[in-house]
Amino acid sequence: MKLTWYGHSAFRIETADAKILIDPYLIGNPSWTGGWEGLAEGVTHVLLTHGHSDHISGAVEVLGKSGAQLVANFEICMYLVGKGVSDKKINPGNIGGTVDCGGFTTTFVQALHSSSFPDEGGLNTYLGNPGGLVLHFPEDRTLYHMGDTDIFSDMALINELHEPKIGIVPIGDRFTMGGAVAALACRRFFKFETVIPCHFGTFPMIDPTAEKFEAGLEGSGVKVALPKIGETITL
Numbered sequence: 001m002k003l004t005w006y007g008h009s010a011f012r013i014e015t016a017d018a019k020i021l022i023d024p025y026l027i028g029n030p031s032w033t034g035g036w037e038g039l040a041e042g043v044t045h046v047l048l049t050h051g052h053s054d055h056i057s058g059a060v061e062v063l064g065k066s067g068a069q070l071v072a073n074f075e076i077c078m079y080l081v082g083k084g085v086s087d088k089k090i091n092p093g094n095i096g097g098t099v100d101c102g103g104f105t106t107t108f109v110q111a112l113h114s115s116s117f118p119d120e121g122g123l124n125t126y127l128g129n130p131g132g133l134v135l136h137f138p139e140d141r142t143l144y145h146m147g148d149t150d151i152f153s154d155m156a157l158i159n160e161l162h163e164p165k166i167g168i169v170p171i172g173d174r175f176t177m178g179g180a181v182a183a184l185a186c187r188r189f190f191k192f193e194t195v196i197p198c199h200f201g202t203f204p205m206i207d208p209t210a211e212k213f214e215a216g217l218e219g220s221g222v223k224v225a226l227p228k229i230g231e232t233i234t235l
Helices: 059-066 074-081 155-162 179-189 211-216
Strands: 002-005 011-014 019-022 045-047 069-073 090-093 098-100 105-110 116-118 124-126 131-136 143-145 166-170 194-198 232-234
Touching: 002 194, 045 059, 059 074, 069 074, 074 090, 090 098, 090 105, 105 155, 131 155, 155 179, 166 179, 179 194, 179 211
Parallel strands: 019 045, 045 069, 069 090, 143 166, 166 194
Antiparallel strands: 002 011, 002 232, 011 019, 098 105, 105 131, 116 124, 131 143
C-alpha cells in the first residue's frame, strides 16, 4: 500500500486494485499548491468523511474528470449530485454500514464533529452525520481514517470490530482533538502499527506541528509516519 499526503486531511491510497482519494481538499488548501487536475488521473474512488469545505473542496472537480466512484454518506452524495456529480457513480452509506467498493470495502463509523457546507447567502447546508472510514483490503492491512473527531470511548469497539493497523489521526486541536489527546486515543483504544497525523499546520488557528502527538506516543511501539506534503510513502 502506498500513501501520499496533500496536506490537511487529504490523502491518496494506492493498492493493486484501487487509487483512492480521501477528503481531497485540493482547491483552496493553503498547504497544497500542486493543483487537482494531475491528481485526478487514474483515481478510482473518492471517499469523504464529512461535508466541510476543508475536506470536500476539489471533490466535484476530481469526480468529474476521473469518473471515479463517490463513497460518502447519503446526504453528501445527494448534495454533490446536485452539483453535477453523476448519480450513477455514487456509493452511499451511513454510520454502521459497510459498502463494497470493488477491491476493498468501506465501513462508516462514528466521529464527534459536525458536517455542513456554506452556500450562497451565508447559509450552511446540513450534510449528515460526520464519520470515520475503515477500509478493508483483501490482501493488505486495514486502514482507519478517523475524519475530524475528538476522542470517544467507542473507539475501543471500532478496534474490536475492525482491528485497523494503519491510522490516519487528526491532531490539530480547536476543531478536533489535539496531539496529546490523539496520542492517548491511539494508545488506549488501538493496536496500530503505523499512524499518520493530519489536520495540523494548515491554518494559524490550529497546531502548527505534530510534536505533541509524537511526544505522546514515545515508547508506545507505534510508528509515527510524517510524510512531507506531496511525498509518497510505502506502508
